[in-house]
Amino acid sequence: MTRYGYAAMNVTLREENVRTNRGMQKATFEERGLDYVGELAEKNCQGLKRIVEWNLDHDIHYYRIASDLLPWFSRYDFDDLPNAAEIRCLLEEVGALAREHDMRLTFHPDHFVKLASNKEDVVERSVTDLENHGVLLDAMKLSRTPYNAINIHIGAHYGDKEATGERFCEHFQRLSPAVQDRLTVENDDTNSLWSVPELIDAVHDRIDIPITYDDFHHQFTSRGLTRREALTDAAETWETTPIIHYSESRRLHEADPSIRPQNHSDYVAGPIRTYGTNADVMLEAKQKELAVLRYRDDATST
Template sequence: MMNLGYACINTTLANETPRITTNRGMIKKTFLEKGLEHAGDLSFFNVSDLLVILRWNIKNNIRFFRVSSDIFPWANHYNIKTLPQYKKIKDVLDEIGHYVKNNSIRLTFHPGPFNVLTSPKESVIENTIKDLEMHGTICDMLGLSKTPFNKINIHCNGVYGDKKSAMDRFCSNFELLSNSVKKRLTIENDDKSSMYSVKDLMYIHERIGIPIVFDFHHHKFCNGGISEKEALALAISTWPKNIRPVVHYSESKADHELDVKVKAQAHSDYIKKLPNTYGYDLDLMVEAKAKELSILPFLN
């Protein structure tokens, strides 16, 4: 049975008092002034609220959720285990890990667009590795499986004038990652015709074996000359047989608002329908701005 999920923010709980959120943060100036003590406080509140969100999800029959990459503010600048509040943070993460297992919840991650394994710049690769390893650490602290069931999903994010060379760099830089990241890493098709289609990404899959996450909306703008059905089938073929593939779905804000001035790739607040999954057994991450409110009508 297909699970429907949403990403990072529960708008219902975010509007409560006190606000329930997992993305409390601070500007870098504040981080430099207040240091690990303040970062640890915010991190503890964030992980505590993650448990609140997951409990709300279960009450509403939602078992698929994308965790915010901002749950540990400025985490690329320190080792999470050095936070003064680490023990009580780890206790909450242990509790979440047990709750996730006991309730058959699927947690995934989608690090930001500054993660670029195709980059020719060494500094960009170093920062990308640092960020991806941070995500791997969080997965490990939660006791999540070292498989794409708990995927860490990224884009190629750069062609640099030669797509094949860029993909070769992706594959080479992939080898610099720990098994914690390698075994969870997935790659997603893009929403610009000059970027990476599912057909392009098969080159990476065939070299290093990582699964492809199919995005229905992105395929409309970068189809690689194949149909939606063909692209979906290709992406699904890259997943291990014992793990349900994840796909992403959103609808165009421009279409919803009938406004040609709005960028066609922009996501709408809600969705009008679920996509044609062509009979495949999938988990569907809905990337709509209204978050949990966008999927509730489809759960009953």
């Protein structure tokens, strides 16, 4: 049965100041150090637990965790934090809730992660960021499978797609099993970038990682495939329940041609089709859990 999820912020709980993304500027980090980092990280993880509990109360069993749980995580090791034990305990509690209630928890590191870059410093930073996501999922004791995915984009072609695909696969070998075994890659929303069939050829067929199908992005990189064809091809790369992303254009919802076509709407109208794949659907709508609840309610009432 298809599950609908959302990413990062819970709009309802934000009104109670429940957050998972407390951070700081670089100057503050350098001035206040790991004591303050730990304080914010612990509050973020408390917020994560509260959101997971809220999701379970509202029968939402799919959630994408914000990547900035631990501020400036690239600058220290987890156990360097003075309250690492308390934070680890909170993460274990979140993981226990997820396992007990079969809630799917995933990550989507930001666009600065460019594993296929031709610049070594960018690759090193990308590897560090991905490894930190693996550390967090391991701390939650969640599966080292794409069920608990770390989803990224290749996100560039550097003037030579074939060489870029080869670099991605080469740099993939630098990742630990905590990341390799969870990594997925997603089609892009720009025609010159990566489509589902290109990702299957360049990545899946070489290193056997799954392809996350983004329905909205497919409109910009269809390569002549229908939605059914692209989704089905992507779903066949998964050995566990596939993930698809779904969003709609704010330009169409608001009938405003001045809005960038790729901008996401607040809610979605659907219908969302999974074409028999039973994929889990990440709703990338601006109103987050409210969009999930509205769509789910509308779908069951029709």
